[in-house]
Amino acid sequence: MRQLRAFLIRCAAALTGRRRRDDAEAELASHLEFHIEDGIRSGLNYEEARRRALIRLGGFEQTRQAVRERQGLPWIENLVRDFRYSLRTLMRHKAVTTIAIVSIGLGIGANATIFSLVSRFVLRPAPVGDPATLLNILGTHIGDRCCNNLPWPVYNDLRSDAKSFSDFAAYYFPVPASVGGQGEPERAWGEAVSSNFFDVTQIRMVAGRGFTPSEDTQPMIILGERLWRRRFNGDPSLIGKSVDLSGRRFTVVGIAPAAFHSIDQILDTQFWVPLGTAADLVPNLPRRSARDYHWLMVVGRLKPGVSRAQADAELANLAARYAASYPATDKDNGFRTEMAGSLPDFFKGTVVIFLAALFIIVLLVLAIACANVANLLFAQAVARQREMAVRVALGATRARLRRQVLMESVLLSLGGGAFGVLFSLRATQLLSSVRLPSPVPLDLTVDMDGRVLFFTFLLSLVSGLLLGIAPAWAASRPMLTNALKGEDALARPGRRWSLRNVLIVGQIAMSVVLLSATILFLRNLESAARIDVGFQSRGMLLLSIDPRVHGYSTERTNTLLEHLRLRASGLPGVISATCTDQPPLSGGHRSDGFTIAGREDYKAVPSAELYMASSGYFETMGIPLLAGRGFRNERADGPRVAIVNKAFAERLFGNANPIGQHVHGGSWDYEIIGVAGNTKSRSLGEDTRPVLYRSLAQSIGEDASLMGYTLVVRTVGDPAALSEAVRRQVYALDSAMAIYNEETMDEHLRTAYFLPRLAAELFGVFGGIGLVLAAIGLYGVMSYAVSRRTREIGIRMAMGARRGEVQRFVLRQGLLLTAIALAIGWPAAWMLTRLAASFLYGIAPHDAWTFITAPVFLCLIALIACWVPARRAASVHPMEALRTE
Amino acid sequence: MGGKTDVWQGTLALMVLRTLETMGPQHGYGLARRIEQTSGDALELNYGTLYPALLKLEQEGYIRSRWGTSENKRKAKFYELTKAGLRQLRKAAAEWELTTEILERFLKAAPQS
Numbered sequence: 001m002r003q004l005r006a007f008l009i010r011c012a013a014a015l016t017g018r019r020r021r022d023d024a025e026a027e028l029a030s031h032l033e034f035h036i037e038d039g040i041r042s043g044l045n046y047e048e049a050r051r052r053a054l055i056r057l058g059g060f061e062q063t064r065q066a067v068r069e070r071q072g073l074p075w076i077e078n079l080v081r082d083f084r085y086s087l088r089t090l091m092r093h094k095a096v097t098t099i100a101i102v103s104i105g106l107g108i109g110a111n112a113t114i115f116s117l118v119s120r121f122v123l124r125p126a127p128v129g130d131p132a133t134l135l136n137i138l139g140t141h142i143g144d145r146c147c148n149n150l151p152w153p154v155y156n157d158l159r160s161d162a163k164s165f166s167d168f169a170a171y172y173f174p175v176p177a178s179v180g181g182q183g184e185p186e187r188a189w190g191e192a193v194s195s196n197f198f199d200v201t202q203i204r205m206v207a208g209r210g211f212t213p214s215e216d217t218q219p220m221i222i223l224g225e226r227l228w229r230r231r232f233n234g235d236p237s238l239i240g241k242s243v244d245l246s247g248r249r250f251t252v253v254g255i256a257p258a259a260f261h262s263i264d265q266i267l268d269t270q271f272w273v274p275l276g277t278a279a280d281l282v283p284n285l286p287r288r289s290a291r292d293y294h295w296l297m298v299v300g301r302l303k304p305g306v307s308r309a310q311a312d313a314e315l316a317n318l319a320a321r322y323a324a325s326y327p328a329t330d331k332d333n334g335f336r337t338e339m340a341g342s343l344p345d346f347f348k349g350t351v352v353i354f355l356a357a358l359f360i361i362v363l364l365v366l367a368i369a370c371a372n373v374a375n376l377l378f379a380q381a382v383a384r385q386r387e388m389a390v391r392v393a394l395g396a397t398r399a400r401l402r403r404q405v406l407m408e409s410v411l412l413s414l415g416g417g418a419f420g421v422l423f424s425l426r427a428t429q430l431l432s433s434v435r436l437p438s439p440v441p442l443d444l445t446v447d448m449d450g451r452v453l454f455f456t457f458l459l460s461l462v463s464g465l466l467l468g469i470a471p472a473w474a475a476s477r478p479m480l481t482n483a484l485k486g487e488d489a490l491a492r493p494g495r496r497w498s499l500r501n502v503l504i505v506g507q508i509a510m511s512v513v514l515l516s517a518t519i520l521f522l523r524n525l526e527s528a529a530r531i532d533v534g535f536q537s538r539g540m541l542l543l544s545i546d547p548r549v550h551g552y553s554t555e556r557t558n559t560l561l562e563h564l565r566l567r568a569s570g571l572p573g574v575i576s577a578t579c580t581d582q583p584p585l586s587g588g589h590r591s592d593g594f595t596i597a598g599r600e601d602y603k604a605v606p607s608a609e610l611y612m613a614s615s616g617y618f619e620t621m622g623i624p625l626l627a628g629r630g631f632r633n634e635r636a637d638g639p640r641v642a643i644v645n646k647a648f649a650e651r652l653f654g655n656a657n658p659i660g661q662h663v664h665g666g667s668w669d670y671e672i673i674g675v676a677g678n679t680k681s682r683s684l685g686e687d688t689r690p691v692l693y694r695s696l697a698q699s700i701g702e703d704a705s706l707m708g709y710t711l712v713v714r715t716v717g718d719p720a721a722l723s724e725a726v727r728r729q730v731y732a733l734d735s736a737m738a739i740y741n742e743e744t745m746d747e748h749l750r751t752a753y754f755l756p757r758l759a760a761e762l763f764g765v766f767g768g769i770g771l772v773l774a775a776i777g778l779y780g781v782m783s784y785a786v787s788r789r790t791r792e793i794g795i796r797m798a799m800g801a802r803r804g805e806v807q808r809f810v811l812r813q814g815l816l817l818t819a820i821a822l823a824i825g826w827p828a829a830w831m832l833t834r835l836a837a838s839f840l841y842g843i844a845p846h847d848a849w850t851f852i853t854a855p856v857f858l859c860l861i862a863l864i865a866c867w868v869p870a871r872r873a874a875s876v877h878p879m880e881a882l883r884t885e
Numbered sequence: 886m887g888g889k890t891d892v893w894q895g896t897l898a899l900m901v902l903r904t905l906e907t908m909g910p911q912h913g914y915g916l917a918r919r920i921e922q923t924s925g926d927a928l929e930l931n932y933g934t935l936y937p938a939l940l941k942l943e944q945e946g947y948i949r950s951r952w953g954t955s956e957n958k959r960k961a962k963f964y965e966l967t968k969a970g971l972r973q974l975r976k977a978a979a980e981w982e983l984t985t986e987i988l989e990r991f992l993k994a995a996p997q998s
Contacts, residue, residue: 002969006944027913027962028936034914034959035932058933070937070944 007073014072015080024067028060079407086408096380097412100373103776104416104463106769107366109423112448112456114358116428119455120446121266121351126341127259129202133302134340135311136263137168139294142332148344149294154322154330155194158298161318164311165300169193169200172296173267174440175281176706177549178738179231180244187546187708187740188227189441190271191262192278198222198254200301201263201340208239208254217276221250225258227270245273246281246549247736261443263299265341268443281549292329299340312337357835358762361517364510365770366459369416370467371507372777377409377471378500379784388475402472409468410461417460424448424456434758435751438587440706470499504781505821508858511774512825513832515854518767520833520840520847525760528753528841534679535584536622539575540745541719542583543726545737546708554701558636560733561696561709565614567729568713573722577713578616579696581705583745585752588707589682594692596652597662597669604652608665608690609681612699612709613643618676620714628659628674634695641695642670648690649675663692670694684752685841710741719744759839775861782814783869793873803874810873814866815859822855829854897930897938898947899981902974905948905966912961913939939964947973 032053039049057063090097125131137158138148150158155170162168171193179188198210206225221243223232232238242249250273262269278285287293302311315335322330343351381388388401425448432445545564547557561579568577582588594605617623618630626646634641642663649658649672658672670692678688696709715722723742730737750757793806830846837845900920905911908919916939917930942948947970953963966974 002945002947002973005946006941009944023962024936026960030912030959030961031914031932031936034912034955034961037957038918056932058931063933063936066933066937067940070940 010071010073011076014074014076024064024071028057028063028067032057032060082404082407083411086404086411089408090411093380096376097415100376100412101415101419103369103372103773104366104413104460104467105419105423106773107362107369108413108417108420108456108459108463109427110362110365110420110766110769111359111459112420112424112452113427113431114355114362115455116424116446116448116452117358117431118355119449119451121343122355123451124265124341124449125339126201126263126265127203127257127261128263128340129204131340133304134201134263135300135302135308135337136340136342137298137300137315138336138338140334140336142334148297150296150298151291151293151329152289152296153291154333155296155298157322158300158318161321162300162311162314164303164306164314166303167196167200168298168300169197170275170296170298171197171263171272172275172278172282172285173262173264173269174706175273175278176546176708177246177271177281178546178736179227179271180247180736185244185736185738186231187544187738188270189268190221190273191269192275192281193272194275197272198256200299203256203260205254206257207236208252210254211274215253216274218274219245219248219250219277220253220274221245222254222256222272223252224256224261224270224272228255245271247551248280250277263297263340264344266343266347266442266444268441270441291326300337308337353835354759354839357517357839358766360832360835361514361763361766361770364514365766365773366463368507368510368514368770368773368777370413370463371503371510372773372780373409373412374467374470375500375503375777375781375784377405377468378474379780381405381471381475384475401475405472405475406465406468409471410464413460413464413467414457416463417456420460421448421453421456424452434754436587436754470503474499500781500785501817504778505817505824507774507777508818508821508862509825509828511771511858512822512854513829514767514770514774515858516829516833516850517836518763518771519850519854520836520843520845521756521760521763521767523843523847523850524840525753525756527843528684528756531680531684531841533585533684533749534623534677537745537749539715539717539719540620541713541715541722541726542710542741542743542745542748543713543723543730543739544708544710544741545730545739547734547737548708550734550737555636557709558697558700561614561700561711562633563733564711564729565616567732568711568726569616571713571722571725571729573715573717575714575716576616576620577711578620579612579614580617580710580712581612581696582707583621583710583712583748584611584679584681585683585749586707587682590703590705592666592692594648594652594663594665594690597664605648605665605690608644608648608692610666611691611693612696612703612705613693614696617693617712618643618674620712621679622714623679624677626675626677627657628672630674631693631695634697636697636701638698640668640670640698641673643674643676643693644672645676645678645691645693647678647688648692651690665692684756708740712745755839756841759836775865778862779865779868782810782866783872785813785869789873794877794879798879806874807867807870810870811863811866814862814870818859818862822858826851826855896981897934898942899974899977901935901938901942901964902947902966902970903978905964906971906974910953910963910965912955912963914961915955916964942970946970 032050035053035056036046036049039052040046044052054060126134128134137150139150139154140148150170152170155168158165159168171191173189173191175190175192177188177190178185193211195211195213195216198205203210205222208222210222211220219242223238223243228234228238232243238252239254240251242251244250256272261267273281279288285295288295300311302308312335315337319330319334323333342348391401392398428446428448432447434444436442436444547560552560565577565579568574581590590610591607592610594608596604613631615631615633618625625643628643630643631641644652644658644663652658652663653661658675661672662669663672664670676691676693679691680686681689681691711726713719713722713726727739727742730739793810796806796809797803830851833845833850900923901916904916904919904923908915911919913935914932917932917935921928921930939948939950943950943964947967948964949967950962950964952960955961
């Protein structure tokens with residue numbers, strides 16, 4: 001304790017420079033006076049007394065120095081002095097400092113941005129209380145990847161049987177609903193949760209409370225903070241009042257905090273209702289009490305002191321017990337735990353690979369930036385060789401000089417880090433504004449948190465040290481005799497491969513990788529834009545409604561949609577209109593296996609995409625009908641008809657005519673009445689999938705769509721201009737109907753291009769930054785190399801070398817470096833771009849165009865970077881060159 | 886030097902504290918002389934080492950200092966014991982007494998043969 005106090009006092013004295021030097025001096029002087037007085041009293045003369053006193057004190061200066069060292073902390077003082085000196089040096093070379101800070105800043109900013117993504121999507125714990133003891137309990141099933149969710153009876157069994165957990169809570173997503181109140185009703189997505197959900201997750205309400213056990217089936221609602229603010233102006237008196245949810249009255253009991261959107265952090269849940277009310281709100285939960293109906297997400301809170309491994313072991317035992325008790329439903333079922341809030345499995349692989357690829361790119365950018373700055377500092381070290389040599393000659397230790405140069409590079413990189421944070425703030429804002437093609441709302445906002453700032457700080461520190469090592473080493477070893485004679489103090493005889501050459505080779509090699517990745521993803525974007533989606537996207541307006549959540553029966557839904565279609569078709573400028581359960585490329589999908597009816601023994605189409613379509617679908621979408629007819633007014637209770645796409649027909653019937661044939665799938669027989677052209681279904685990059693279109697009127701009853709139903713309108717003019725008129729038609733039929741997902745087909749497609757566009761933008765931006773940095777670095781190094789050899793060139797020219805020869809000589813050197821770098825970088829790029837394979841559309845990762853263009857382009861840049869200084873070298877007058885040094 | 890003993894490691898602080906306790910506030914020179922006298926001039930203090938030691942004790946909060954005037958009208962810096970210093974003195978003194986007692990027992994023990 002006492003030592004700490006003393007240490008702090010000394011730190012303060014060292015940092016503030018508040019050293020009571022005068023005080024110490026006065027004290028020692030007074031000590032001497034006392035001593036001299038004593039000496040004189042004992043009979044010595046003044047001179048002798050003073051001499052003796054000084055001897056006993058051990059010398060005035062030495063003692064004063066000893067006291068001063070005790071007053072402060074010498075090493076901190078030295079550090080502070082180095083810091084001030086470094087700052088002054090950096091301020092003196094403003095241009096170099098600015099370039100260095102901007103280069104490192106871009107490199108660090110790129111890294112901070114990608115790390116923000118990692119922090120947000122991979123590292124951040126769930127926004128619940130004590131996330132370390134909350135586990136997601138997932139179901140597993142031997143043999144396939146189904147059944148992450150648990151059936152209601154299994155959840156209940158776990159609650160009574162599992163001893164490792166203090167409690168379990170269950171939730172179900174998604175609950176689509178239409179929220180009423182002031183203004184137009186709004187489509188919102190919620191979760192149905194067990195009544196103990198907010199206790200188990202330990203989420204504190206902003207206002208009100210969570211649910212209580214008696215409210216399991218009550219119409220109660222907890223609103224998300226954002227919905228509360230947007231729709232109800234953040235009115236605190238809303239608690240206890242009721243709001244309109246899909247036409248029913250729900251009493252508001254609480255407001256959930258803004259940071260909580262769901263345990264699954266990418267979901268954007270806007271409200272929570274008790275699990276027991278889900279039956280009314282979600283039309284397709286008919287078997288919610290069955291032991292083989294997997295629909296609940298379950299979280300469990302570990303008891304204090306119980307480890308996850310213990311819990312896993314207990315769950316494994318329970319799984320075995322349930323399998324024995326309920327062989328019909330639970331055989332081969334198991335449990336698996338995940339930290340609550342971990343990325344869902346289907347997402348994880350893609351995200352991790354994508355982020356890993358990005359991280360490689362941004363680390364390359366940073367490495368190039370550091371190499372550049374190291375080169376700059378090298379040049380500076382040469383310029384400062386005299387200063388260093390003088391300091392060495394005056395007795396400064398080499399360690400001291402090294403520390404000085406390192407301090408400068410660390411200061412530079414910390415400055416770059418600060419710049420990088422600003423850059424990254426902007427970049428994450430931009431990233432947050434992108435939309436992912438998804439049927440449910442996702443929360444993809446990215447922000448900088450403490451972890452990102454800490455990472456950025458560490459990265460700055462490490463890069464500062466790394467980039468400073470070489471220049472520091474060089475600066476601390478000036479060749480004394482050379483330097484004092486005014487010659488190059490860093491040049492050593494017989495050394496052709498300087499560290500600078502190594503740096504530049506590394507830099508060009510890294511640029512090859514960067515440039516290849518960048519070109520590859522730009523090519524990918526271009527090829528994605530050329531993908532034939534199979535339908536005509538111009539002049540189309542999409543708009544969705546969900547009558548089911550407004551309490552409409554199947555028949556009424558059907559009638560409403562048909563009326564809407566007719567009204568929309570009659571609008572001026574409209575060519576045709578149709579209804580579907582979801583337009584292609586919406587991200588969601590429904591599929592079934594199909595066989596030729598009567599031949600169930602062999603599955604010919606294991607998985608065909610299912611779409612509902614009303615009459616006018618193929619004309620409106622611009623999908624060609626290759627054979628047969630489209631839907632007309634099919635009778636809901638009539639024999640089922642279907643239209644299949646070309647891929648489906650070929651798969652099942654080969655070259656035979658499918659019209660009139662019957663197929664079987666999903667417990668229905670369909671008569672094929674038409675064959676349509678192929679379209680993209682789930683994503684742009686997919687291979688053509690078999691598709692079966694059902695009649696909307698015939699299938700709307702048993703297969704309610706989570707997405708609601710989409711009205712598609714084709715117009716001759718600007719589709720966006722039609723929006724108001726179509727909305728009016730909806731409100732004319734039902735003024736309380738919530739309209740959502742309103743967009744033109746072009747907008748819809750832009751969202752579908754999300755991945756190739758995001759990849760191209762990210763790789764393009766970061767690759768571009770890296771390339772510019774590398775080009776600047778290459779140019780800087782080459783021109784520096786030439787300027788250093790001005791004297792040698794002068795001699796050569798004086799000896800009769802011609803201009804062309806000098807140019808060739810300089811060029812050859814630069815191109816040799818480039819060639820070596822290409823030989824290293826090209827194979828590296830070849831291997832690394834394979835990582836990108838899963839993000840590419842229609843081009844191979846080893847795209848020939850990319851792998852030829854990248855090196856050629858870099859050679860060109862190198863050529864320019866060498867040619868300009870080469871020309872300058874050749875224009876040097878021999879006499880001038882000889883005189884310069 | 887003249888057969889006199891240097892101050893043992895770590896005992897200077899104890900001597901300073903003890904001297905300040907018995908004598909009250911003292912300036913550096915007075916302290917040094919007093920310590921030498923108390924030792925019966927068996928100790929010869931290196932005055933140069935005294936001042937950093939005083940500074941250390943002050944930083945650790947065992948003593949405090951202020952400028953004053955001596956009996957012969959000289960300006961001098963006077964040191965005085967703090968409460969923490971008194972406690973530290975009691976503790977260190979007790980430890981030393983125990984140590985010397987133990988050592989004494991060893992030195993006086995009858996040789997076994």
